[in-house]
Amino acid sequence: MLDNAGSRFGDIFTLRLPVGANGIVLVANPEAVKEIFALGPDEGHAGKANIVLKPFLGRHSLLVLDGAEHGRQRKMMMPAFHGERMQAYGQAMLDLAHDSVDGWPIGRSFVVHRPMQRITTQVILRTVFGVAAGPQFEELADLLAKTLDAAAWPGLLFPFMQKDLGPLSPWGRWRRLRDRASSILHEEIRQARSNHESRNDVLAMMVAARDESGRALSDDEIHDELITLLVAGHETTATALTWALRWIVPNRELTRRLQDEIAGADDDPAKIARLELLDATVKETLRLQPVIPIVGRVLQEPMRVLGWDLPTGTWLAPAIALIHQRASLYPNPRRFDPDRFVGARPAPWEWLPFGGGLRRCIGAAFAIYEMKMVLAAVLSRVSMRLVKNEVRTVRRSITLAPDEGLPIVALERRPRKARLRAA
Numbered sequence: 001m002l003d004n005a006g007s008r009f010g011d012i013f014t015l016r017l018p019v020g021a022n023g024i025v026l027v028a029n030p031e032a033v034k035e036i037f038a039l040g041p042d043e044g045h046a047g048k049a050n051i052v053l054k055p056f057l058g059r060h061s062l063l064v065l066d067g068a069e070h071g072r073q074r075k076m077m078m079p080a081f082h083g084e085r086m087q088a089y090g091q092a093m094l095d096l097a098h099d100s101v102d103g104w105p106i107g108r109s110f111v112v113h114r115p116m117q118r119i120t121t122q123v124i125l126r127t128v129f130g131v132a133a134g135p136q137f138e139e140l141a142d143l144l145a146k147t148l149d150a151a152a153w154p155g156l157l158f159p160f161m162q163k164d165l166g167p168l169s170p171w172g173r174w175r176r177l178r179d180r181a182s183s184i185l186h187e188e189i190r191q192a193r194s195n196h197e198s199r200n201d202v203l204a205m206m207v208a209a210r211d212e213s214g215r216a217l218s219d220d221e222i223h224d225e226l227i228t229l230l231v232a233g234h235e236t237t238a239t240a241l242t243w244a245l246r247w248i249v250p251n252r253e254l255t256r257r258l259q260d261e262i263a264g265a266d267d268d269p270a271k272i273a274r275l276e277l278l279d280a281t282v283k284e285t286l287r288l289q290p291v292i293p294i295v296g297r298v299l300q301e302p303m304r305v306l307g308w309d310l311p312t313g314t315w316l317a318p319a320i321a322l323i324h325q326r327a328s329l330y331p332n333p334r335r336f337d338p339d340r341f342v343g344a345r346p347a348p349w350e351w352l353p354f355g356g357g358l359r360r361c362i363g364a365a366f367a368i369y370e371m372k373m374v375l376a377a378v379l380s381r382v383s384m385r386l387v388k389n390e391v392r393t394v395r396r397s398i399t400l401a402p403d404e405g406l407p408i409v410a411l412e413r414r415p416r417k418a419r420l421r422a423a
C-alpha cells in the first residue's frame with residue numbers, strides 16, 4: 001500500500017486514517033525529512049505519535065515521553081548505548097548466537113525467526129538486565145517471551161479491547177503475565193541498587209545515572225524503561241536478522257565472500273564489528289527491508305513542508321520505506337546489493353531505518369553490533385537453503401517481517417572454531 005501510494009502521490013500525501021485531526025501526512029522526500037528530524041523537543045512530539053504503546057510499556061517509557069521529561073530520561077540512558085560500550089556486550093552476543101546454532105536441527109525445515117527471537121531476548125536479558133545464565137535466566141526468558149507473545153495480537157491496540165474479563169480474555173491473560181514479569185523486574189532493580197558497582201550491564205548504569213539536579217531514576221521509571229528496551233529491541237532485531245538471511249542464503253557468491261571475511265576475524269567480536277562487507281550487508285538489509293516503515297511526529301507549532309502549510313496538531317510521518325526505494329539515491333532500488341554501501345556513508349535522512357533527530361533509536365549501535373555477531377556465528381558454521389524462494393512481506397504488529405518467519409533448512413553444521421589468542 002505504501003509503495004502504491006508513493007508512486008501515485010509522490011513526496012508528500014495524506015493517509016486518511018482514524019488518528020490525528022486529519023489523518024497522517026507521509027513525507028518521502030529526504031530534504032523535507034532532514035527538516036522534520038531537526039525539529040526541537042517542543043516543536044515535534046514523537047511520544048504523542050506512539051501513544052498506542054503506552055498501556056503496554058508504561059507511562060515512563062522513553063517511547064511515549066516528550067519534551068523535557070523525554071530529554072532528561074534519554075540523557076540518563078544514552079551512556080549505556082554509546083558505540084564504545086558495545087565491546088562490553090559483544091562477547092555475550094556472539095556466545096549466545098553460537099549456543100543457539102548448536103541446537104538448530106539439521107536436514108529438516110524450521111522457522112528461523114524463532115531462534116532469532118530467542119537470541120535477541122537472551123541478549124537483552126544478559127546485557128541489559130544483567131541476568132546471568134541459570135534457572136532464573138531461563139524462567140525470565142520464558143515468561144517474557146509469553147508476555148510479549150500475548151501482547152502481539154494487533155486487536156489489543158484498540159482501547160475497547162483493553163478490558164480484563166478474566167485470565168482467558170486476551171487483555172486479562174496479558175495483564176497477569178505482565179504482573180508476574182513486573183514483580184521479577186522490581187526484584188532485579190532492587191538487586192542492581194545493591195550491587196551495581198560490580199556490574200557492567202545497562203540496568204546497573206541506569207541505577208547509577210543522575211540528572212543535572214542529582215536526581216536518580218525511580219524504580220517505576222527504570223521498570224518501564226526495561227520493558228521498553230525489551231519490546232523495542234528484541235522483535236525488531238530478530239526480524240532484521242531474519243531478513244538478512246532471506247537475502248544472503250540464496251546468494252552463493254555473497255555467502256562465500258562473507259564467510260571468507262568472517263574467517264579472518266578469529267571469532268573476535270571487535271574484529272567482526274569492523275568487517276566491511278558484513279557492515280555493508282547489515283546496512284543493505286535495513287535499507288531494502290526496513291523493519292519499521294514509518295516514524296511519527298505530532299507538530300506542536302505550524303510548519304511548511306514541501307510548499308504545504310501544516311497546522312499545529314498535524315501528524316507527520318517520515319516514510320523510511322519509500323526513501324529507501326528512491327532510484328536517485330539507490331540505483332536499481334529493489335536489488336539486494338551490499339556493495340552499494342562498501343566505503344559509503346549515507347546521510348542520516350537518506351538511510352534512516354532507526355528514525356532520526358532527537359528520537360533516533362537509542363539502540364541503533366547495539367542492534368547493528370548484535371546483527372554482526374549473530375550473522376558471523378551463523379554464516380561461519382551453517383550451510384543453509386531457503387524452503388521457498390519467493391518471500392512475501394507481512395505486517396506483524398508494527399513491524400514488517402518475512403512471511404511465515406522464513407522457513408529454512410540447515411544442511412550442515414561445523415563446530416565453533418577455537419578462538420585464536422595472542423600468546
Ligand code: HEM
Binds near residue numbers: 237354357361362
Ligand atoms: C534492527 C533493530 C531496530 C530497529 C529497526 C529499530 C528502529 C527504531 C525506530 C524506527 C525508532 C523510532 C525513531 C524515531 O522516532 O525517529 C526506534 C526507537 C527506539 N528504539 Fe529502536 N530499533 C531497533 C533496535 C533497538 C534496540 C536493540 C533497542 C534497545 C536495546 C532499541 C530501543 C529503542 C528505544 C528506547 C527507542 C525510543 C527512542 C526515543 O524515543 O528517544 N531499539 N527504534
